[in-house]
Amino acid sequence: MGKGDWLPWEIKSEFQYFKKTTLGHPIIFGRKTLETLGGPLPKRENIVVTRDTNYKTEGAVVKHTLEAAITHAKATAERDGVEQVFVGGGAEIYALALPKADRLYLTEIHLKPEGDTVFPPFDRSEWDEVKREFHKAKEGESADYTITVLERKG
Numbered sequence: 001m002g003k004g005d006w007l008p009w010e011i012k013s014e015f016q017y018f019k020k021t022t023l024g025h026p027i028i029f030g031r032k033t034l035e036t037l038g039g040p041l042p043k044r045e046n047i048v049v050t051r052d053t054n055y056k057t058e059g060a061v062v063k064h065t066l067e068a069a070i071t072h073a074k075a076t077a078e079r080d081g082v083e084q085v086f087v088g089g090g091a092e093i094y095a096l097a098l099p100k101a102d103r104l105y106l107t108e109i110h111l112k113p114e115g116d117t118v119f120p121p122f123d124r125s126e127w128d129e130v131k132r133e134f135h136k137a138k139e140g141e142s143a144d145y146t147i148t149v150l151e152r153k154g
């Protein structure tokens, strides 16, 4: 799901889906991902996780553990009257957050690209698939993709 400091594909409509889904909700990023985005995403509380206690960045709240980031995100969600808090990657932060997640917005890209960062392995049998939606690549997009939403069983 990552190559260098960006994605190994270019799919504008899927990025728009990501933006639309997370709009208005607090979202947690690893420090590397926030930097690859070129700064915080607008119209939502961006929270960045770093071990660097001197780290400062414009427009994002800095936390030094995932737990502190989640606590802050939940307080923001309650203040803003929204029910979800998101984790937007990358791989290190997904791996830390996955055991705590109860919903996955997982997009399968129909491509086998070269990359250096992968989403952590997880056991699909622990999740119910509640949405599956195929999207044909639009002009200029690298590949078809399938949007899925998985919810933790039980």
Ligand SMILES: NC(=O)c1ccc[n+]([C@@H]2O[C@H](COP(=O)([O-])OP(=O)(O)OC[C@H]3O[C@@H](n4cnc5c(N)ncnc54)[C@H](OP(=O)(O)O)[C@@H]3O)[C@@H](O)[C@H]2O)c1
Binding pocket: 001, 002, 003, 004, 005, 006, 007, 029, 030, 031, 032, 033, 034, 036, 049, 050, 051, 052, 064, 065, 066, 088, 089, 090, 091, 092, 093, 094, 096, 117
């Ligand atoms: N396909 C997708 O949906 C998607 C989504 C997001 C990102 N990506 C890709 O993923 C790649 C980046 O992912 P990544 O795994 O290299 O980095 P990352 O998860 O974005 O950030 C890693 C950084 O998070 C901080 N961190 C990690 N564990 C921590 C902990 N336990 N406590 C405090 N801070 C902690 C550290 O920051 P410090 O070094 O500052 O201490 C670490 O260097 C890029 O290629 C990006 O394009 C893909």
